[in-house]
Amino acid sequence: MSLSPLKRLFAPDPGKPDGPGSLLIDGREVPVRYRSNAQARRIIMRMEKNGQGIVLTVPPGTSAQAAHEFALTQAAWIWQRLVPEDHEQLSETLIGRSITIRDTEHVIELATGRGAPVHLRDLPSPQLVVRGDASHMRRRIADFLKREARHDLEKASRGYAHAMQVEFSRISVRDTTTRWGSCSSTGTLSYSWRLIMAPPNVLDYVCAHEVAHIEQMNHGPEFWKLVYRHCPHTDFARNWLKRQGHTLHKLPV
Ligand SMILES: [Zn+2]
Incomplete structure (x- = not known):
């Protein structure tokens, strides 16, 4: 692994000096444990015994931010020593868990033999069936959900473009964290694939x-008039996103 991806490193949560925190290094969440030690003259860092996280021993009074920033400067050192995650084990924990797809709980089941790598089954009860070896199961499920999301998002966007008599240029489906959707000045619609797990x-x-937004690039009265005219469940959806939107990020995949 080259060190260049480390430039993309950023810090999600500095945590508390005595509490858990984490560093995000090249997309991998690395747990950070802090220990205050009266003898410590400076911040000392070591790997956890299992090689999956780091321990920071800090002098009393060191702020979480300072300790976190120190750890960030050592990202290359950490990356070289991190033990690869056990994909087999990670995937095992997915089996039997449930995931909400189009507002319906689906239990994740492992299947053997030939067939689609991932598919949905409604009977006898809603299931998300995954085939193949346990490694990469998480990614296979996420890829499947992204495709399902794209299908639904394209269909709904086309329907609204027709009804509002506007045209969009293309649709991009991503894992966005701050917005559920956006519309660029060139007419590209971007959406979070996690919407597939929300009510339709x-x-x-x-x-x-x-x-x-293709018609009204603002959130003025004319924009909302247009949305409410075409989408009768606007209030329901806005409330749902406000109250429960964050749950879409707390998923096993
Ligand atoms: Zn908007």
Whole structure:
């Protein structure tokens, strides 16, 4: 692994000096444990015994921010010593867990033999069936959900573009953390694939909202008039996103 990806490093949460925190290094969340030690003259860092995290021993009174920033400067050192995650074990923990897809709980089941690598089954009860070896199961499920999301997002966006008599240029489906959707000045609609796990009316509203931006690049009264005229469940969806939107990021995948 070259060190260049480390330039993309950023810090999600400095944590508390005596509490857990984490560093994000090249997309991998590395747990950080802090220990205050009266003897320590400076911040001392070591790897956890299992090689999956770091321990920072800090002099009393050291701020979480300072300790965290120190750890960030050592990202290359940490990366070289990190033990690869056990994919087999990570995937095992997914089996039997449930995941909400289009507002319906699906239990993750492992299947053997030939067939689609991932598919949905409704009977006898809703299941997300995954085939193949346990490694990369997480990624296979995420890829499958992204494709399902794209399908629903394209369908809803096309419907609203037709109804509002506007045209968009293309659709991009990503794992966004701060917004559920956006509309660029060139007419590209971007959406979070995690909307597939929300009630279908919520995904539908986000499409109405973004398509309406092609006509109205603002959140003024005319914009909202357009959205409400075409999307009757706007209030429901906005409330849902406000109250429960964060749950879409707390998933096993
Ligand atoms: Zn907007």
